Amino acid sequence: MQIHQLLASLEYGDAVANQALAIQRQLRAWGHDSDLFAPRRHPQATAPLRALDELSSSTDAVTIYHHAFWSEQIEARLRNLPGRLALVYHNVTPASYFAPYREELAASSVRARAALASLKELVDLPLTVSDYNRAELVASGFRDVELLPLPIDLDAFRNVAPDPAVLRRFSDGRKNFLFVGRLSPNKRQEDVIRIFAWYHRFVDPVSRLLLVGAAPEIDDYRKDLIDVAASLGVATHVVFAGKVSFSELAAYYRVADVFLCMSEHEGFCVPLLEAMLHDLPVVARAAGATAQTLGGAGVLLHGRNVPRGAEAVRRLLDDDALRARVLARQRQRIESFGPQTFSAALAEFVARL
Numbered sequence: 001m002q003i004h005q006l007l008a009s010l011e012y013g014d015a016v017a018n019q020a021l022a023i024q025r026q027l028r029a030w031g032h033d034s035d036l037f038a039p040r041r042h043p044q045a046t047a048p049l050r051a052l053d054e055l056s057s058s059t060d061a062v063t064i065y066h067h068a069f070w071s072e073q074i075e076a077r078l079r080n081l082p083g084r085l086a087l088v089y090h091n092v093t094p095a096s097y098f099a100p101y102r103e104e105l106a107a108s109s110v111r112a113r114a115a116l117a118s119l120k121e122l123v124d125l126p127l128t129v130s131d132y133n134r135a136e137l138v139a140s141g142f143r144d145v146e147l148l149p150l151p152i153d154l155d156a157f158r159n160v161a162p163d164p165a166v167l168r169r170f171s172d173g174r175k176n177f178l179f180v181g182r183l184s185p186n187k188r189q190e191d192v193i194r195i196f197a198w199y200h201r202f203v204d205p206v207s208r209l210l211l212v213g214a215a216p217e218i219d220d221y222r223k224d225l226i227d228v229a230a231s232l233g234v235a236t237h238v239v240f241a242g243k244v245s246f247s248e249l250a251a252y253y254r255v256a257d258v259f260l261c262m263s264e265h266e267g268f269c270v271p272l273l274e275a276m277l278h279d280l281p282v283v284a285r286a287a288g289a290t291a292q293t294l295g296g297a298g299v300l301l302h303g304r305n306v307p308r309g310a311e312a313v314r315r316l317l318d319d320d321a322l323r324a325r326v327l328a329r330q331r332q333r334i335e336s337f338g339p340q341t342f343s344a345a346l347a348e349f350v351a352r353l
Helices: 015-031 072-078 105-122 131-137 154-157 166-172 189-202 215-233 245-253 270-277 290-294 307-317 318-333 340-353
Strands: 004-008 062-067 083-090 124-126 176-179 207-210 239-240 258-261 284-285 300-301
Touching: 004 015, 004 072, 004 284, 015 062, 062 072, 062 105, 062 189, 072 105, 083 131, 124 131, 124 340, 154 270, 166 245, 166 290, 176 189, 176 245, 176 270, 189 207, 189 258, 189 307, 207 245, 215 239, 245 270, 258 270, 258 307, 270 284, 270 290, 284 290, 284 307, 284 340, 290 300, 300 307, 307 318
Parallel strands: 004 062, 062 083, 083 124, 176 207, 176 258, 207 239, 258 284, 284 300
Antiparallel strands: none
16 A cells, blocks of 8 residues: 655654654555655755655555645645545644744744644544644644654664763763753743753852754854853853764763753653653653653643742752652653554554545
């Protein structure tokens, strides 16, 4: 059977691309003909990709469309697909976050959300990666929305050799705060910096913040973050690592002491799971899908109170018994994202399609 996937862009190392590749691997293992189609790709994305005009026009074919960005080419292609269509909704970052930085990104976000109105008339099977996203689809008029868990390759991180240069550089006795994610206003890295700065000033000056991730298309936000760090007197203690390789990412998780997430809007937030997989205690703001992803694990913060956030980190790092309880719950939570959960759900949806 032909079960192909359609993406607005094949990015490098992001959750949408990783899920599409995992779906492709599983479908091919089951004997299906499965390729990826997108109008563009990130230069570092190496997976084979086919052009949109090569997408099958067979009425027996199934297309799985991953919606997170807007693409005029994708929208036109979807309207002319004769086969069955499944939607995987990864959420669309609200335009208000991009408006101060790039008007075209804000406009694209508006169109991506507006596209849900037409998609609900085309889609045979709507799927999401979180209950938070499912609620958005239901509010947009979709019916019978199902949950397709994100596949987390637990063995990939367990088997990779952490980058030795990163390990040497940051294994120097400092307390390392870590956040992993695109440098994007919805992720509120400025709040991560503020909490770190408070901890650095009032709790432990032998500490450092590692920010892993980049977003060149909104580089002015990165410049704002640099200004925030400078204004708080911690510019030399905040590392902007940029986009990193998989082995480097594993090393950053290895050297970190706490994962601090202050995101205001997340459709899922895969780095929370990666942190838990590395036995790294998580402190995260209860916003978007974050609390659902953690599922009772980690430590949740309500609101953006800087001293309270710093105190939560202090207790977690200083109280061995508390940290042990948090880590035990995180280990339980991460096991629920094993490959069996994903493959079982995918098999059911494929059978229905």
